[in-house]
Amino acid sequence: MTVGEKLTATVPMVRTLNLEYVETTAERAVLRLPDQADFHNHVAGPHAGAMFTLAESASGAIVIAAFGDQLHRAVPLAVRAEIGYKKLAMGEVTATATLGRPVAEVIAELDAGQRPEFDVRVEIQRADGAVTGEMTIVWTLRPNA
Template sequence: MSQPTLQTSLAPQAVKAALHAIPLNATVGVGITDVGVGWATGECPDTPAFHNHLGTIHAGAQFLLAEAVSGAAFAGAFAAQLAGAVPLIERLDTQYVGRAQGSLSARAEARAADLPAALQAYGAEGKARLVIEVSVRDGENREGMQVVAHWYLRSRATIRGG
């Protein structure tokens, strides 16, 4: 079954461009490869400057990729609301499950059952939270990191209104 792509004024290219414009993402080479409604994929090249003392991909590079791809999935879920809102990461729960060798890839997904309630909460209160699950894999398709990202969206009107 195919997953829905963005059908709003915020195209996948806009999400990719916004995340690629973050200087740290650009420095490490983190890129978003695809974005849909509540999901995204990304990658990070194997760069020797970002290896650790074991010669594998540094945990910081994996973390950065996980945070970026979770943000892209969140943006995909709230694409229609982002122009008037501020998204913030509240927490990233990480578990390193293996050493990462080679270029990294990641996939982030919101739980499909959580999307309607989050959108309804934002419509009613101007605030919403959404959990995004991420898997980071290495060049041999072995999982190196599991992440649960907790994102928060607040309308600019509720910020001004205090």
């Protein structure tokens, strides 16, 4: 089962918004939000909440792809997020997530008994390539008790 299939099966909001997993690796996760009238805002583009969920879901996908082999000893949790809406989003939008720190560095902190935190940066783009939003989510790997 792929990361996208796992997250679609376990995260109801992913199914609600019909998010599509385009790519999920430890280096990059790309998700697409199809253009859906049910999730439009007052100017007929994707609602800010839908774009937030798209970006947060992309960040979760890269976290699972990068740290899935650590789930037996730690649970990944989003700590905080900040989003900036840059341009009007219309139609289908895509979110691309990248890790802000090397995987090995985060795992080394976990090995040292720490609770590592790391950024995931996400860019949201329209189909024409224009960046409509940018988000940074700080994640942690909370060691199991």
